[in-house]
Amino acid sequence: MRQTVAIMDIDVTDDGLRVGGSARTVDLSWSWLRDHCDDTSCVDPRTGQRLLGSFGNESHETPRVSLDSSCAAFEWGDGVTSISLDRLAAVSGRIDPVHSKKHPASVGSDEARLWDSARPSAAKEPLDAGEVIAGHAVPDLVERMTVDGFAVLAGAAHGAEAVEQIASKLGYVRRTIFGDVWELAAGLTDHADSAYTTSSIGLHTDATYMHDAPGVQMFICQERDGTGGESILADGFAAADRLVRVDSRVADLLTSYDVVGEYVEPGVHLMAERPPLRVDGTGRLVQVTFNNYDRAPFHLADADADFRDAYAKLGREFENEEHWCRLEWEPGQVLLFDNWRVLHARAAFTGARRFLGAYINHEDLDSVARLVGRSGDLQADDF
Numbered sequence: 186m187r188q189t190v191a192i193m194d195i196d197v198t199d200d201g202l203r204v205g206g207s208a209r210t211v212d213l214s215w216s217w218l219r220d221h222c223d224d225t226s227c228v229d230p231r232t233g234q235r236l237l238g239s240f241g242n243e244s245h246e247t248p249r250v251s252l253d254s255s256c257a258a259f260e261w262g263d264g265v266t267s268i269s270l271d272r273l274a275a276v277s278g279r280i281d282p283v284h285s286k287k288h289p290a291s292v293g294s295d296e297a298r299l300w301d302s303a304r305p306s307a308a309k310e311p312l313d314a315g316e317v318i319a320g321h322a323v324p325d326l327v328e329r330m331t332v333d334g335f336a337v338l339a340g341a342a343h344g345a346e347a348v349e350q351i352a353s354k355l356g357y358v359r360r361t362i363f364g365d366v367w368e369l370a371a372g373l374t375d376h377a378d379s380a381y382t383t384s385s386i387g388l389h390t391d392a393t394y395m396h397d398a399p400g401v402q403m404f405i406c407q408e409r410d411g412t413g414g415e416s417i418l419a420d421g422f423a424a425a426d427r428l429v430r431v432d433s434r435v436a437d438l439l440t441s442y443d444v445v446g447e448y449v450e451p452g453v454h455l456m457a458e459r460p461p462l463r464v465d466g467t468g469r470l471v472q473v474t475f476n477n478y479d480r481a482p483f484h485l486a487d488a489d490a491d492f493r494d495a496y497a498k499l500g501r502e503f504e505n506e507e508h509w510c511r512l513e514w515e516p517g518q519v520l521l522f523d524n525w526r527v528l529h530a531r532a533a534f535t536g537a538r539r540f541l542g543a544y545i546n547h548e549d550l551d552s553v554a555r556l557v558g559r560s561g562d563l564q565a566d567d568f
């Protein structure tokens with residue numbers, strides 16, 4: 186079967202669809218197509234976010250295919266899904282990526298202690314929010330952020346002022362499309378995102394659709410009653426380290442090819458791309474990026490199947506509960522974490538669960554960490 190639609194030629198082959206687009210001809214496997222369908226069973230029409238699990242649902246069956254002027258539909262053994270021609274055009278309109286081999290030589294800063302055995306120290310004893318705001322506990326806060334990748338504070342006042350005060354110790358509140366200090370609670374309609382529901386949310390890093398993803402994310406709990414709703418953290422550096430130490434091919438793939446992130450709401454269409462494991466010029470792993478909800482369609486030509494397999498392995502490494510850290514919430518509690526290292530998730534919940542939050546730049550965390558590391562006799566007024 187062949188159909189020419191707009192600027193695309195679409196052929197149905199034994200293995201999938203061959204799509205000739207504006208930039209290249211790309212062979213999309215049945216497995217890829219199943220993962221990228223965008224009908225309402227696969228993508229939330231309100232938020233544009235993916236509804237399917239990350240990986241592990243790869244299909245090797247051959248579906249019955251039908252094409253029309255808007256989509257290609259697939260009849261699988263367990264249902265019917267479809268992919269819009271706009272998605273196919275977006276994929277075939279991208280230039281073939283070039284593979285450049287990079288194997289991580291080291292992971293994170295020298296101070297980082299990966300969570301491979303004991304629970305991280307930051308989870309054990311919260312710092313006092315007042316002591317942080319007064320400056321006395323800033324070195325402790327910075328140490329936990331650099332060693333464990335997160336910190337917990339207790340006793341913060343309600344309201345945006347406390348968010349600003351704590352953020353000022355690490356830099357400043359970054360303004361994004363979500364504003365500066367933002368509110369997070371079920372039922373808010375300011376933005377179309379799964380964060381504003383009561384559902385569970387899987388492990389992810391935020392803002393994969395921003396070229397410079399926020400380096401630190403902060404939540405202050407304003408209100409909490411009901412059941413569930415704990416936060417789950419996973420050390421992305423440790424997961425990556427476990428994986429790349431045993432499989433150099435996977436390391437090469439995950440450091441060399443970009444994954445595209447996308448966020449769409451009325452008046453906004455953000456896109457950015459970077460590899461799941463980003464290394465700096467010295468080969469040090471400096472950023473983990475992983476968000477299945479906001480992953481946009483992309484296809485890596487000959488490397489696609491291998492890359493998807495590697496990406497799935499990374500996802501499964503994050504899902505290893507042995508290395509998770511769970512946090513219950515109560516009003517006044519604060520969580521700060523390194524969004525370039527630590528993935529976060531949320532359990533489903535009932536009742537009221539309301540937060541204020543903010544983003545802070547990674548370079549500002551790096552800056553205060555250098556200051557603390559350089560001088561052991563900094564005074565509270567210095568922060």
Ligand SMILES: [Fe+2]
Pocket residue numbers: 380389390391529
């Ligand atoms: Fe998030």
